[in-house]
Amino acid sequence: MSGTEDALRLDGVGKQFGTFTALHEAWLRVRPGEFVTLLGPSGCGKTTLLNLIAGFLEADAGEIFIGGKLVTQTPVWERDIGIVFQSYALFPHMDVARNVGYGLRARGVSRAEEAARVAEALAMVRLSSMAGRRPRQLSGGQQQRVALARALVIRPSLLLLDEPFSALDRNLRMEMQFELKEIQQKLGVTTIFVTHDQAEAMSMSDRIAVMSEGRILQLDTPEGVYRRPAHRFVAGFIGDATVLRGRLKGMDGVSAGVEAGGLTFSVPAAPLEGTAPGAEVDVFLRPEHLQPAEGEAGLAGTVVSRAYLGDRAELLVQTEGAGRVMLRVPGLAALERWPAGAPIRMAVGSAEPVAFPAG
Ligand SMILES: Nc1ncnc2c1ncn2[C@@H]1O[C@H](COP(=O)(O)OP(=O)(O)O)[C@@H](O)[C@H]1O
Numbered sequence: 001m002s003g004t005e006d007a008l009r010l011d012g013v014g015k016q017f018g019t020f021t022a023l024h025e026a027w028l029r030v031r032p033g034e035f036v037t038l039l040g041p042s043g044c045g046k047t048t049l050l051n052l053i054a055g056f057l058e059a060d061a062g063e064i065f066i067g068g069k070l071v072t073q074t075p076v077w078e079r080d081i082g083i084v085f086q087s088y089a090l091f092p093h094m095d096v097a098r099n100v101g102y103g104l105r106a107r108g109v110s111r112a113e114e115a116a117r118v119a120e121a122l123a124m125v126r127l128s129s130m131a132g133r134r135p136r137q138l139s140g141g142q143q144q145r146v147a148l149a150r151a152l153v154i155r156p157s158l159l160l161l162d163e164p165f166s167a168l169d170r171n172l173r174m175e176m177q178f179e180l181k182e183i184q185q186k187l188g189v190t191t192i193f194v195t196h197d198q199a200e201a202m203s204m205s206d207r208i209a210v211m212s213e214g215r216i217l218q219l220d221t222p223e224g225v226y227r228r229p230a231h232r233f234v235a236g237f238i239g240d241a242t243v244l245r246g247r248l249k250g251m252d253g254v255s256a257g258v259e260a261g262g263l264t265f266s267v268p269a270a271p272l273e274g275t276a277p278g279a280e281v282d283v284f285l286r287p288e289h290l291q292p293a294e295g296e297a298g299l300a301g302t303v304v305s306r307a308y309l310g311d312r313a314e315l316l317v318q319t320e321g322a323g324r325v326m327l328r329v330p331g332l333a334a335l336e337r338w339p340a341g342a343p344i345r346m347a348v349g350s351a352e353p354v355a356f357p358a359g
């Protein structure tokens with residue numbers, strides 16, 4: 001099989017540092033124009049994987065293809081990639097225009113073409129008026145836009161970004177996320193983005209590779225990793241969840257019945273494959289998996305705290321005998337009916353949670 005239709009393909013790529021395995025065999029296929037995020041906690045191997053793709057590190061095992069071309073042994077500068085790091089890594093003694101044009105000069109592009117392409121790249125990141133400034137005369141957000149322009153000006157077939165916005169404050173970070181996504185879609189450039197921030201990954205990505213301890217655990221759409229987590233690590237890392245200990249009642253090929261806290265949930269069967277009826281399971285409950293119930297039915301509890309979010313509120317509830325759970329209620333009802341300390345009854349909501357064998 002040829003890999004020509006993949007913008008990026010990793011076939012069993014691994015990396016050791018001494019006896020420590022930083023990356024176990026990674027398999028990944030990225031389509032042209034796709035925005036894929038490597039998401040996981042600090043130390044899980046995201047930067048190692050990105051550096052292998054870039055060519056800053058040499059793989060111990062496996063093969064890497066960019067645009068169908070085998071590049072496992074190809075040096076960084078011949079891989080046709082643009083890279084943006086967390087630290088902007090701009091040349092302090094060059095002005096913005098010369099920083100952005102650096103990669104073009106290194107490739108022997110004519111002065112006239114360099115000027116035209118630098119102007120185009122600076123317009124794209126809305127920094128045309130800053131072309132003559134030095135990096136130290138720019139804010140952090142502006143420096144990161146220069147770094148982005150410098151990566152894009154060479155028209156790379158692959159754009160790699162390693163936690164590019166994590167040094168920026170929250171508002172600026174969100175602005176930069178929107179801007180990057182807009183530019184990425186306009187150019188159609190295949191992008192591999194690294195972050196430890198699940199909200200950032202959810203909002204920007206076509207697909208997310210969730211990583212833990214040197215492994216890609218799941219590669220799926222934002223909706224997929226949120227609604228159908230394939231591992232308990234993924235279920236706990238993405239979104240808010242509280243874990244309710246329960247028992248498996250039975251299952252068919254598709255779904256399983258699970259009893260927890262006196263409630264019966266329908267959950268996907270796949271994560272419980274091989275688990276015997278009667279065995280203990282952990283149900284990962286998100287706020288939308290429960291809803292308030294009327295009368296004496298359902299799971300009883302007391303509101304411990306309330307996060308009012310305007311249109312809705314999230315309640316943290318201490319149950320009688322099933323630990324703490326969260327649920328989402330309309331904001332107005334929360335203010336009037338369920339202040340902290342109020343008794344509440346909860347029933348199974350319309351969305352389906354997932355369960356895993358008890359950990
Ligand atoms: N050059 C190196 N030598 C030894 N260990 C390393 C080296 N680079 C990274 N590691 C280790 O490999 C693991 C993964 O690191 P890294 O890929 O930087 O993680 P992340 O980017 O997800 O935070 C970490 O435990 C880190 O300490």
Ligand SMILES: [Mg+2]
Pocket residue numbers: 046047048
């Ligand atoms: Mg890193």
